[in-house]
Amino acid sequence: MSTEITTTKNELTQSQKFTEKVLAEFTGGVGEIAVTDFQKRLIQGYFITIDAVLKKAELNRLKKDEKKRDALPVIWQNVNLETLAQTAVHVARLGLDSLCPNHINFIPFKNKATGKYDLTLIMGYKGKEVQAVKYGLDVPETLIFELVYTTDIFKPVKRSLTNKVESYEFEMVNPFNRGEIMGGFAYGMFKDENKNRLLIMSMKDFEKRKPEYASTEFWGGEKTIWKDGKPSKEKEKVEGWLDEMCMKTLKRAAYSQITIDSQRIDDTYQFLKQRENDTIDTRVQDAIEENANSEVIDIPCEVKTPEVKQEVKPEQERKPGF
Numbered sequence: 001m002s003t004e005i006t007t008t009k010n011e012l013t014q015s016q017k018f019t020e021k022v023l024a025e026f027t028g029g030v031g032e033i034a035v036t037d038f039q040k041r042l043i044q045g046y047f048i049t050i051d052a053v054l055k056k057a058e059l060n061r062l063k064k065d066e067k068k069r070d071a072l073p074v075i076w077q078n079v080n081l082e083t084l085a086q087t088a089v090h091v092a093r094l095g096l097d098s099l100c101p102n103h104i105n106f107i108p109f110k111n112k113a114t115g116k117y118d119l120t121l122i123m124g125y126k127g128k129e130v131q132a133v134k135y136g137l138d139v140p141e142t143l144i145f146e147l148v149y150t151t152d153i154f155k156p157v158k159r160s161l162t163n164k165v166e167s168y169e170f171e172m173v174n175p176f177n178r179g180e181i182m183g184g185f186a187y188g189m190f191k192d193e194n195k196n197r198l199l200i201m202s203m204k205d206f207e208k209r210k211p212e213y214a215s216t217e218f219w220g221g222e223k224t225i226w227k228d229g230k231p232s233k234e235k236e237k238v239e240g241w242l243d244e245m246c247m248k249t250l251k252r253a254a255y256s257q258i259t260i261d262s263q264r265i266d267d268t269y270q271f272l273k274q275r276e277n278d279t280i281d282t283r284v285q286d287a288i289e290e291n292a293n294s295e296v297i298d299i300p301c302e303v304k305t306p307e308v309k310q311e312v313k314p315e316q317e318r319k320p321g322f
Helices: 002-027 037-063 081-094 125-135 203-208 242-257 267-277 282-292
Strands: 104-111 116-123 142-149 153-157 167-171 181-189 197-202 221-227 230-238
Touching: 002 037, 002 081, 037 081, 037 104, 037 116, 081 116, 081 125, 081 267, 116 125, 116 267, 125 242, 125 267, 142 242, 153 197, 167 181, 181 203, 181 242, 197 203, 197 242, 203 242
Parallel strands: none
Antiparallel strands: 104 116, 142 181, 153 167, 181 197, 221 230
16 A cells, blocks of 8 residues: 555656656746646646656566666656656647657667666657648648559549649459558649649558568568577568558658748757657667557547747748648
8 A cells, every 4th residue: 555655656756847847948947837738738648658658668678688688777767857858848839649649659768878768759640740730831731541452443643734633543443352552642632723742652662661670560571489588490470560551651751741831940840850860770760660659548639730920031942842
């Protein structure tokens, strides 16, 4: 009984520390806290998500052989709270909800320079959508996503001198047994239909975006069978969730195609872009893939993109987008 009470008190203390640190970052340490009720709810959700991530990581650490495991426990006391608070502020300003599937994930990695754990931010395709809507130069009113299988009929209709509107023809011949995945497409529909665009991805394109050390549990394939705690020479085939992984890849690619409006770029966009670039290290791709696609707390969510007054900057050269 006493143990349960102590644990609860410690968790409340960590929650309070995290929340106070994040709120302090909103003000820069001075002045009135400029945070909405919606953002406060997001911050509470970040603590719940990160707390669960840390507990899972600590259990995985303890499962390793004592000689191979990191000596530093994966607990709140060993987290770089200042860096995490800065990340939480920008994520909350963008309106991303860690309790909603495919918004954002936090992955702990040990920072050898500080001797503490940093939490890397991984943005899902829903997070990419929120970001694209807020910062996009010309955002489609509707985006249609489809995977194409061997029994489907798909014909792209590209723009030409005689055809002003880019389009496609698509038919599922056998919807309950569609065969193997050949590729996929995303179709962006604008108010001005002359802007409609078709993004086509082959299976080869999906493979290019597959992490170097992708987990077979998600992408399918063969994995080594372990016996008596050791890897054997035997292999087993894993079906995985290839269709879901390809669809997520397609959506991420489509939202990434939307051109960012240089006049809307602010500190939040620049910070999150830098954090995203920090995760490109191929040595951690497998861990990212495994954690970013694991089961998450699934609750009904409403995607909200907060309205922010932007400082108008000089117009820069823009590349054509989706």
